[in-house]
Amino acid sequence: MADKPFKRPLAAHTGVEVIETLSIQHVPFSERHGKLWKQGPFWFQGNFQPFTLSLGFIGPGLGLSVGWTVLASALGLLVGTFFMAFHASQGPQLGLPQMIQSRGQFGYRGVIVPLAATLFTFVGFNVVDTIIIGNGLQSVFGWDATVVGIGITLIAVALAVYGHDWLHRAFQVLFWCSAPCWLLLSAAILTGQAAGPAGDGADGGGGFTAVAFMVQFTAAAGYNISYAPYVSDYSRYLPRDTPTPRIIASVFCGAAGSPMWLIPIGAWMAGTLGVNDPLAGIRTAGDQVVTGLGAVLTLLSVLALVATMGLNAYSGMLTVLTGVDSIRPLRPGRRARVLTISGLAAVWCAVGLSVSADFTTALGNALLLMLYLLIPWTAVNLVDYFSVRRGRYAITHLLRPDGIYGTWAWRGLLAYGVGLVLMVPFMVVGPFTGPVAEALGGVDVAFVVGLAVSGLLYYALTRRLDLTAEEPAVAASERELTLPEPEPTEHPVQPTTYQEVSP
Template identity: 90%
Template sequence: MAVKPPQRPLAEHSGADPIDAIDSIEAIESLSIQHVPFAERHGKLWKQGPFWFQGNFQPFTLSLGFIGPGLGLSVGWTVLASALGLLVGTFFMAFHASQGPQLGLPQMIQSRGQFGHRGVIVPLAATLFTFVGFNVVDTIIIGNGLQSVFGWDATLLGIGVTVIAVVLAVYGHDWLHRAFQVLFWCSAPCWLLLSVGILTGRVAGPADAAADGGGFTLVAFMVQFTAAAGYNISYAPYVSDYSRYLPRDTPTPRIIASVFGGAAGSPMWLIPIGAWMAATLGVTDPLAGIRAAGDQVVGGLGAVLTLLSVLALVATMGLNAYSGMLTVLTGVDSIRPLRPGRRARVLTISGLGVVWCAVGLSVSADFSTALGNALLLMLYLLIPWTAVNLVDYFFVRRGHYAITHLFRPDGIYGTWAWRGLLAYGVGLVLMVPFMVVGPFTGPVAEALGRVDVAFVVGLAVSGLLYYALTRRLDLTAEEPAVAASERELAEQEPGVAADGSRTPAPHTVEVDG
């Protein structure tokens, strides 16, 4: 058998922690905001598609189909608006996935390259609110939905699902991938059976219900389009969190295609079902609609599909908690250098769980509408960030970063990177006249009949401005730091080259028996 060489010394951010030494918790992921060592890149490309498919294969996605019919839009127009929105939103989201294998970093750590070591706190605030906000909405959906379907206590449900989501997030990356994979194979056949039942007419609404009596208005169409686009764009801050364990030589087109297909595929399946339920069954609660429709197809299918949908939603809450933890630790590390290990991960995720559970249980179901507006506001805050981040990665630095300098306050990316912050701020300000959120309608949006095109403006302005500001950036001055960073990372891993490939390890000894 082969005697393994001694483990390499832990780097400054490797997270040495007394709790790490306890054998009973070795299954808990040890890394958080650190660079994933090349030797630990055990991710599989084929898992990315099903992972992101299942991430959207849950009741929150279904409820997006309620928006159009609620505004008088027909099912057909709702489906078209959603499909177009998903194509646009997922396009930007999927390109972030390529950063994970190349850099081996959580998404927001990489953003220090555009905003600076402390400047990254600006977009971090938006991403954290989004992660917590989604989990608040999910808690409301599960608590009120299962209470109406099965009569279960909403408070106990909220606490229970929070505990499960926290545990899943604490164990981390690999457990999340496994959970999503199992849920995918359990859920897909049930949703397929429900879809066939709807298409073959086995599911019907009340006798006096009109069969899709909606029509078309540009405002309703654009609201549905924006909601669908924003839904997947909101994943942008944490795509590479779940692709950073892939080998560094993972082909960029393949990872983008895999994530795009998965993330867009399930909403294109569930949103039309949601629109049909809203127009035909008149439902306003996604779990109640699933139960009612499923039981008309096969007795008991509704209950099974409802429970599977809840489990999928809980797994997604774990996803949000995991990335929320990375966001918090990134923010703290930006102010005061951390050596985060398992203890920091457990405490941070548990704290986030307390927050979203308390908020979710203290508000009424009607609050979900107001929170939906808050999440739309967060979309506005994320749009300029994604534009700056993608332009920097693909058109300015072209994937070449001094990874070790992203963890240094005195690194080449500075404390406050004025170009990224300026492009972000200008894009955000120029979006305001085009916004329609809650009671506020910008003057340009008012002139357009309350049609919201703010995210298009944000993408264009921030992206183009950042590219213009970086035209005079001396990238050759960064090359020595990039080369030194690559050498430092390689030196930390004997037997592994900088590209992640293994080299002969002369200190490995073969022993018979």
């Protein structure tokens, strides 16, 4: 079938003063206004919030000492961030949201399968964030949790609606406001000033168990792997010639740096102060250093977490629109993004305000479920991008139902499904313990199995894939995307305009 004309924007977008118009469309080369140096601080601030601090509560809650909790977390972060950071290179090269690119492995409609897993992750994170903020501010300041939950949801929705540039800007401002306060608190912890009369030793009386160590390791690994489905959502505005090693290193250092800082503080709070709520721990520890520091840090931490909720809402919107587009092709505009984000917000706010459960247990189980669902996908996606197609995609065909990647790509779907099924015997989540995990004494190594099985199986299934047959479509796509842009008007700073189609 002959190539169909690829619709291009009518005017170039510049600046951050307008609501972003692009969503699941390709970002034209003329609109690549992103800066590489912003990626590290962006992902650093993305993890520089109370959810990250909460991960430090998991190990001590299971009897693990602070020292072992820190070690398990550090190892898990190195593993999880390694896979997450490699996805960042796909944004500059393809100029597409992460899950649109996954059509190359799963097919135009087949991508709905991993889309369901990623949507669960985005909504799940915001549910937990709503619980953290609502319960925390009620405990610290006595504020009504329902009012707080609705208020933070509205702020997150506004950030997500305004889009990519405003999310980057919000994270930069929060980083420079928060970092000095956290440095002050960290120095006080190291010198013993933050413990106050409640301090009873760095290890809080805990010890070591293999099960607790692996739970902490897996939770830390899953934390940054759960970012994998939307890393390129925030790197797709970078120029196409952005060096791959530099973007990977920047995202890795940023995304791993803040958890390496905050998780030990969370473990110290749980083991030394005996707290089980991150905001209450921040308030208690901060006020031991300087009166009022606890309140300031608490509010800054809440704002950082709300900005991250905007991040999840933005990528959740891209996920939903990708799913709708996979069934009925559309070219969504502002109306579609506002309606989609508002719908997601109603769901996470309602669930977050109604859930009542042990926080540490719920957090650990949520992270494990996210990890299980995403591990086979990240293995398939990275193997395809780096080892099979080596970054060579017909980008316009990823946006077409009649593209060369097919409707249901059986290789990717089979590799994902087999990996997910074979992980089950190794899982330990909630009341369920798989038979192999039980034989190992309750140690959960399911994510290792998922990575190996899905990655290797997909590689084996694609050994006979005729990539030379894709080259004419790749070449045609490149020519289409590099057509000359319309001549700039007298007033070039205008928002991009598209035909509006509601989902």
